[in-house]
Amino acid sequence: MTHNHPSGDPTPSRADIEMTKLVIETAKPLGIAVHDHIIIGKKGHASMKGLLLI
Numbered sequence: 001m002t003h004n005h006p007s008g009d010p011t012p013s014r015a016d017i018e019m020t021k022l023v024i025e026t027a028k029p030l031g032i033a034v035h036d037h038i039i040i041g042k043k044g045h046a047s048m049k050g051l052l053l054i
Contacts, residue, residue: 001037008042017053
């Protein structure tokens with residue numbers, strides 16, 4: 001998954017983390033794996049997997 005933060009700061013918000021975990025749990029019974037969630041901003045990018053958030 002990926003999305004952008006128009007603010008420029010790619011730090012995942014609490015809502016980003018909660019929504020990502022919900023998507024992962026919802027997709028799992030369908031056989032869909034979410035490998036990472038990348039957030040893009042003007043100041044770079046953040047990987048939720050790399051940050052150990054998922």
